Amino acid sequence: MADSFYKSLDIGKDVVSTRTLLHEAIPLTGTIVSGTYGTNNIKNYAHGMFQSVYDYPYLSSSANHIFDITVGVGSNSSLTVANQLSKKKNIYNQMAQVLVGYDATGSVLRFDEDGDILAGGDKLDDIIFLNFSRLLVKDEIKKGTFSLKLGVSASYANAMLQRINIQDTSGSDGYLVNSPVGDYGILYATNDTGTPLNGAAAKACGLLYYQAGVCALTASVFGSLLSSSAQMNSGGETINAILTGSQISSSADALRHRMFNLQFNNTVELNSTVYFCRVNHNEFNYSTNPTYLSQSKIRVKTQASDQPVSYITTVGLYNDNNELYATAKLSEPLRKSSDTEFTIRVRLDY
Amino acid sequence: MSFFKFEEDDLFTNTIEAYPDYSFYVQSGSIYLNNRPNVSGVKDATNHLNVPKGFISLYEYNIDRAGDFIYPFLIKDGNKVSFRNTTGSAYTSLPLKTVISSSYKMSASISRNFYSSSTRPRIQALKNTLNHYTYLSPHYAYSSSYGDKASQGINLISIPSIFYGSSIKKGSVRLKFYMSGSLIGELHDRNYNGELIQVGPEGSTGSGSVAGVVLYNEGFVTLTGSWGLNSDSIAYDTTDTSKWIYFNYAANDGNSATLTSLSSSFLMEYKGVTHTQTITMFARAGYGDLNQSNNPTYLSGSGGHDSGSLHYVETPRKIKNVVYSQFSDEEPEFKKTTYISKIAIYDENKNLIGITKVATPVRKTEQNQFTFKLKIDI
Numbered sequence: 001m002a003d004s005f006y007k008s009l010d011i012g013k014d015v016v017s018t019r020t021l022l023h024e025a026i027p028l029t030g031t032i033v034s035g036t037y038g039t040n041n042i043k044n045y046a047h048g049m050f051q052s053v054y055d056y057p058y059l060s061s062s063a064n065h066i067f068d069i070t071v072g073v074g075s076n077s078s079l080t081v082a083n084q085l086s087k088k089k090n091i092y093n094q095m096a097q098v099l100v101g102y103d104a105t106g107s108v109l110r111f112d113e114d115g116d117i118l119a120g121g122d123k124l125d126d127i128i129f130l131n132f133s134r135l136l137v138k139d140e141i142k143k144g145t146f147s148l149k150l151g152v153s154a155s156y157a158n159a160m161l162q163r164i165n166i167q168d169t170s171g172s173d174g175y176l177v178n179s180p181v182g183d184y185g186i187l188y189a190t191n192d193t194g195t196p197l198n199g200a201a202a203k204a205c206g207l208l209y210y211q212a213g214v215c216a217l218t219a220s221v222f223g224s225l226l227s228s229s230a231q232m233n234s235g236g237e238t239i240n241a242i243l244t245g246s247q248i249s250s251s252a253d254a255l256r257h258r259m260f261n262l263q264f265n266n267t268v269e270l271n272s273t274v275y276f277c278r279v280n281h282n283e284f285n286y287s288t289n290p291t292y293l294s295q296s297k298i299r300v301k302t303q304a305s306d307q308p309v310s311y312i313t314t315v316g317l318y319n320d321n322n323e324l325y326a327t328a329k330l331s332e333p334l335r336k337s338s339d340t341e342f343t344i345r346v347r348l349d350y
Numbered sequence: 351m352s353f354f355k356f357e358e359d360d361l362f363t364n365t366i367e368a369y370p371d372y373s374f375y376v377q378s379g380s381i382y383l384n385n386r387p388n389v390s391g392v393k394d395a396t397n398h399l400n401v402p403k404g405f406i407s408l409y410e411y412n413i414d415r416a417g418d419f420i421y422p423f424l425i426k427d428g429n430k431v432s433f434r435n436t437t438g439s440a441y442t443s444l445p446l447k448t449v450i451s452s453s454y455k456m457s458a459s460i461s462r463n464f465y466s467s468s469t470r471p472r473i474q475a476l477k478n479t480l481n482h483y484t485y486l487s488p489h490y491a492y493s494s495s496y497g498d499k500a501s502q503g504i505n506l507i508s509i510p511s512i513f514y515g516s517s518i519k520k521g522s523v524r525l526k527f528y529m530s531g532s533l534i535g536e537l538h539d540r541n542y543n544g545e546l547i548q549v550g551p552e553g554s555t556g557s558g559s560v561a562g563v564v565l566y567n568e569g570f571v572t573l574t575g576s577w578g579l580n581s582d583s584i585a586y587d588t589t590d591t592s593k594w595i596y597f598n599y600a601a602n603d604g605n606s607a608t609l610t611s612l613s614s615s616f617l618m619e620y621k622g623v624t625h626t627q628t629i630t631m632f633a634r635a636g637y638g639d640l641n642q643s644n645n646p647t648y649l650s651g652s653g654g655h656d657s658g659s660l661h662y663v664e665t666p667r668k669i670k671n672v673v674y675s676q677f678s679d680e681e682p683e684f685k686k687t688t689y690i691s692k693i694a695i696y697d698e699n700k701n702l703i704g705i706t707k708v709a710t711p712v713r714k715t716e717q718n719q720f721t722f723k724l725k726i727d728i
Contacts, residue, residue, distance in 0.1 A: 018431075024420055036393070
């Protein structure tokens with residue numbers, strides 16, 4: 001670069017690192033997961049351990065994976081599982097190992113309704129898991145923004161007549177940190193349309209792992225938490241019946257049939273370093289650019305007493321060995337003369 | 351788990367240069383990228399990608415949505431970080447904690463600008479660039495005996511860099527002009543110097559003439575060829591015979607194609623140049639290495655211990671013999687055997703920074719050694 005001029009940055013005064021939280025609003029209407037594309041955006045696998053949901057028919061290259069659905073049944077469950085028992089147990093144990101961790105003896109801990117593991121309390125042994133895609137979760141689900149509306153009418157055909165809203169109301173300040181995978185919040189169900197809940201108070205119904213992007217929902221949101229249990233398939237079976245007698249994919253189908261709306265915000269952490277490049281009045285008033293001269297005279301001066309003028313177009317950032325590692329371009333050239341001073345703020349995102 | 355240090359000859363940094371093909375077919379004002387049809391969605395009848403037809407979607411987030419779009423937002427703080435759609439003065443006037451939102455409907459496509467008058471800001475902006483490349487061909491000159499780009503009819507086709515990468519590959523550009531499906535003109539930069547020379551059809555009017563130039567690094571094609579490619583007049587920027595200055599008519603130039611008994615269509619093909627930096631790592635498992643595993647299944651039996659008030663002795667466990675034998679009643683000779691299923695990469699502080707998995711576990715004994723080749727794009 002012909003017109004370079006090196007000026008050292010004062011690390012203490014001229015360089016500052018900042019952190020910005022960028023969010024995305026993620027709305028997933030229920031019709032995406034059941035209805036719009038039939039089952040073309042639903043992928044079942046030969047292993048039968050989970051079901052993947054896409055936002056468009058998954059054979060299209062445009063489709064994005066949005067989440068997986070699976071169910072797990074713990075060893076302490078009261079249910080007598082006859083279909084895919086080992087797979088449902090394995091899923092519960094695997095998720096518990098990762099999300100809850102181990103106790104002092106090395107045993108896998110069970111999901112706890114209020115997150116207070118030491119105090120005991122109610123455990124969650126029959127769980128529906130929603131594993132959200134990293135594309136949607138990014139760094140983490142924004143605390144206090146999760147909302148899952150489920151249709152919980154007793155009738156299968158009119159599932160959405162009565163609805164509950166499941167939210168992480170403990171959200172931004174009441175989250176828990178005793179998980180190996182980061183922060184998590186307790187999900188509470190409240191009446192959204194009608195009064196389907198068994199009792200008026202908000203009911204704890206699961207856990208939401210913010211950084212892992214996993215929602216662990218107790219199966220009783222379709223059972224004992226309601227005044228009358230929901231029919232989960234056209235055969236009129238209850239949630240316990242399909243957990244014990246049907247495959248995981250059938251449970252996933254049943255959940256999708258009753259998903260009315262899903263909404264959350266995510267968070268991405270943007271790290272930036274800002275370099276304040278200070279241009280004093282007596283600096284950068286000349287240029288070594290070839291066009292600065294015309295017939296060996298400074299083009300911008302018509303007589304000797306004229307003040308020199310230059311135009312700043314680019315700021316180059318160099319390392320200690322004067323090797324260029326970044327350039328910042330101004331949107332338009334900045335006129336610089338001896339009676340002006342600037343501080344050019346250069347931001348480097350990473 | 352064993353740690354091995356990469357030696358100097360185990361690490362290579364390379365740049366892969368690739369030449370992806372691109373084609374734009376323009377017909378009746380519709381643009382087709384790489385021969386992909388415009389797919390209408392269930393909710394978005396125009397284009398399931400939620401961008402105009404013939405445009406590439408930058409994020410491909412809001413697939414087939416008519417509302418309830420995924421969108422980014424941030425909350426104003428003291429860091430002066432915002433989106434490009436928020437001007438500096440608008441940002442300054444917002445109070446702290448204001449939610450500033452943007453959109454993910456970002457898209458790009460080719461565009462065309464036709465100039466017949468002397469007001470031609472985009473051409474004037476390219477004056478220095480065009481003159482710079484006169485070392486490749488005199489046809490680049492802004493004003494010369496080959497024409498004056500300040501006054502002659504000129505067709506500027508702009509190609510966003512998302513459609514080519516670092517530059518357009520020299521010698522790869524082909525422009526084809528069709529009339530009712532018949533090829534009436536073809537340009538090719540056959541001399542690799544940016545000149546778009548008419549190379550077809552054989553014997554056609556203007557064959558062998560230079561109809562324009564390509565700015566390979568900047569992503570522009572300027573066309574000045576104004577000879578008639580056939581004798582039929584149809585509606586272009588003016589009702590006229592088909593000429594190169596009308597190439598890509600109605601391709602994002604503000605015009606809409608008029609339906610006539612004769613219809614023109616255009617095909618633009620080229621290759622881009624992309625550079626991808628990669629690191630190749632060679633992870634070596636020598637004869638004497640990695641023949642032992644800490645995996646619980648490496649040992650047979652469940653173990654146990656003998657303990658009393660004054661002692662605690664663990665029962666020794668044997669390594670499981672997994673050597674294959676054709677006989678079920680005779681145990682084969684023991685050989686230490688492990689199966690390598692993944693390779694982990696650590697930084698100098700032994701922080702795990704990456705994991706490579708092999709497709710199927712690799713059987714490792716003291717009689718063989720392996721070198722695993724790991725490659726990552728950076």
